[in-house]
Amino acid sequence: MSSLPKNLAELQEEIEAHARSYGLDFFPVIFELLDYRGLNQVASYGGFPTRYPHWRFGMEYEYLSKSYSYGLSKIYEMVINNDPCYAYLLECNQIVDQKLVMAHVYAHCDFFKNNLAFSKTNRKMMDVMANHATRIRRYMDAHGVEMVENFIDACLSLENLIDPHSPFIVRERPKERQETEESRPQVRRMKSKSYMNDYVNPPECVEARQKKLDEEAKRKKRFPESPQRDVLKFLIDHSPLENWRRDVLSMVREEAYYYGPQAQTKIMNEGWATYWHSKLMTEKVLTDAEIIDYADHHSGTLGGRSGRLNPYKLGVELYRNIEERWNKGRFGKEFDDCEDLVERARWDRKTGQGREKIFEVRKHCTDVTFIDNYLTEDFCREHKLFIYDFNQKTGMYQISDRDFRKVKQRLLFQLTNFGQPFIYVVDGNFRNKGELLLQHKYEGVELKHDYARDTLRNIQRVWGRPVNLDTVVDEKARRITFDGEDFEEKDVSDKVA
Amino acid sequence: MILRIEQDHNRFKQIIRGRIKKELKKYISSGELIGRRGKDFISIPLPQIRIPQFIYGPKQTGGVGQGEGAIGTVLGAGEVESGKQEAGNQPGEHLLEVDISLDELAEMLGEELELPEIKPKGRKNILSNKDRYTGISRYGPETLRHFKRTYKETLKRSISTGTYRPEYPILIPIRADKRFRSWKSAAMPQANAVIIYMMDVSGSMGEEQKEIVRIESFWIDTWLRHHYKGVEIRYIIHDAEAREVDRDTFYHTRESGGTVISAAYKLCSKIVDLEYPADEWNIYCLHFSDGDNWSQGDTEECVTILKGQVLPRVNLFCYGQVESPYGTGQFLVDLKEAYGEDERVALSKIENKEGIYQSIKDFLGRGR
Secondary structure (H helix, E strand, O other): OOOOOHHHHHHHHHHHHHHHHOOOOOOOEEEEEEOHHHHHHHHHOOOOOOOOOOHHHHHHHHHHHHHHHOOOOOOOEEEEOOOOEEEEEEOOOOHHHHHHHHHHHHHHHHHHHHOHHHOOOOOOHHHHHHHHHHHHHHHHHHHOHHHHHHHHHHHHHOOOOOOOOHHHOOOOOOOOOOOOOOOOOOOOOOOOOHHHHHHHOOHHHHHHHHHHHHHHHHHHOOOOOOOEOOHHHHHHHHOOOOHHHHHHHHHHHHHHHHHHHHHHOHHHHHHHHHHHHHHHHHHHHOOHHHHHHHHHHHHHHHOOOOEEOOHHHHHHHHHHHHHHHHHHOOOHHHHHHOOOHHHHHHOOOOOOOHHHHHHHHHHHOOHHHHHHHHOOHHHHHHOOEEEEEEEOOOOEEEEEEOOHHHHHHHHHHHHHHHHOOEEEEEEEEEOOOOEEEEEEEOOOOOEOHHHHHHHHHHHHHHHOOOEEEEEEEOOEEEEEEEOOOOEEEEEOOOOOO | OOOOHHHHHHHHHHHHHHHHHHHHHHHHHHOOOHHHEOOOEEEEEEOOOOOOOOOEOOOOOOEEEEOOOOOOOEOOOOOOOOOOOOOOOOOOOOOEEEEEEHHHHHHHHHHHHOOOOOOOOHHHOEEEEEEEEEEEEOOOOHHHEOHHHHHHHHHHHHHHOOOOOOOOOOOOOOHHHOOEEEEEEEEEEEOEEEEEEEEEOOOOOOHHHHHHHHHHHHHHHHHHHHHOOEEEEEEEEEOOOEEEEOHHHHHHOOOOOOOOHHHHHHHHHHHHHHHOOOOOEEEEEEEEEOOOOOOHHHHHHHHHHHHHHHOOOOOEEEEEEEOOOOOOOHHHHHHHHHHOOOOOEEEEEEOOOOHHHHHHHHHHOOOO
């Protein structure tokens, strides 16, 4: 199956065996050797060489190629969550780099397979992407490249309006015709003798009135019944779209859900891969002659620009910290209550559960729970974490605090919902005119205003009727409306629940 | 190997081109591009193209970092851009620098201004010989030895003479086996052009007027270079006298003397006479002034020189009158009277930077 040259194929076999011996559990991995153009191509397509045509991949390619040729950046490796797992190696890398990358890839693959956030992702995504490409090409043939492309642009603008937890929850159970206690509204009839009834209350008339009442009752019902976070799904289900457009929108949604878990576990996933490549390389794979090069490249991965948080570094240190704590029994009430610093520093109960613990963590956590559960005050101090803010007066970003609780809170805020705002569909029949009302759940940070307007414009293109967004602009509650031609912004006092 | 991404890459480039074209009018009158010109390419700054989404405004978010530093420490400039003009420059937002070739820019200019292609004049296509290494010869220097051909010849010879042994396949070429790359001369048609810029540098031409000339000449250069292989450019400045200068001096000299335009025309005609035989060169003369001439008599002389010596030789004579608060603008009127119908003469009045657009159209719109 593998198209690797012999020396690399042997290397793969060796590293795979080592990885397995440590208990890593992965899909079969297929490595492919690419030159930098090929690798840049795959990277531009988000890992899938068979993706649908779109200019933004070309833009990405332009960017990657330029930074590569100016020596600013180089992609070492690329791995795809799929069964079998596809991974790409850069042809011109040294052998020691190839080893490092392979070890790294096996850990990623273990993560894909075992982390619960990934459990609902489609493991045949390679095929799905190719199908999407075929469908989109077909639509392009039928409706013109420009038209399809423009619509994809609009869809991509809404790509992040999904609910990453929804694959795990059955939100809307299929509705059974449940008769609620509030009975159907009845037409009031005039009193009459029974033989006169048909004259006093003509049946046609009653029926017509009844129909009207029913309709009104239906309209009064909330739509959607509760605010919906999966804006894309709502639009797919309820927008008046042509079939091909609906299909494009649902493809974009499907791909967004596929990529969701990767964004949810960036720190964990990279940390895990770094932890294992370091372990495999230093304990098993490296030859003496390679050690300096390895150390150089490894530190390149973990280093980074001063002051910036590097997910690789944060992740791997946290895993190591957890491993140490569980090896020495530094957890639980007894340890937490201990206030003697000397005692704490010496604390070692020889519990030896470290390895087991990190495997458990990689199974159950996402970045949010990883940080929330395992980022301790000691860790924060040791690794010199801080928060920085934009100082309006000086026009600079400055370090603003080193307090543990604030650092953790900020970090969690950034990770929650991919560090993106929460947007809900509140009303699909707003003003009783079929307008769409979205709500931004304000949590102290406002939206980027010009982007918000442009996004609203794109939602309107999908929804067809005017769209509204309740948000906060300059610390005031505002409603931005776009009716297809003009924007309107007003203060809103009555907050729609 | 052609990558699939090429298609998307091209599409992206096409979108970029579209953007540039849309903004071209702005670029034409702003002069922003002049300093960004390399040898064959020009780099054009464009706002980053991004697909809008609901995201947080950057100012309020801040972030989490790692490292040394007390509270209040400013983070390194390389990492987060500091606001230069106003607080609010965001990290990560940068301009897209797009390199496009001058040829392409000229094409865009042509499309935007609807300029006709220039047809080089009749016999002015001279032939130049160009050598290309496409042939094979039996003699030549070792550096040009054609390995594959030589090998084949040696192989042929050794098999035919029966000295070839498959188990020991070593071949030694002798002199007769050797083949060398050799050139063939091809005659390539070549059209040469010379542009002669003349400018009035008398006191009444201010900085603003010169800026206009500079921008306009940039675009005219671009357009003419697109059409001719070899383009030479000469610069003449004049007040009461005329002299030839280099490019830098041309744009930066300011004299205070009066204006005698005929002096420049005389010099121009002399240069053409001596160096640019009209049957070998496509000649373009452009003159910029604020339209103030010393005397009516001199204007008449100008008309005579143009008619007798300049016009018969040139492809095009352009006169651009840059509006200035001091000039009377009489010269344009006089020229118009004399040559209103002559298609070798293009006259244009440039009131301000916005006028450059129309003026380029006036000058180059004749396809000469």
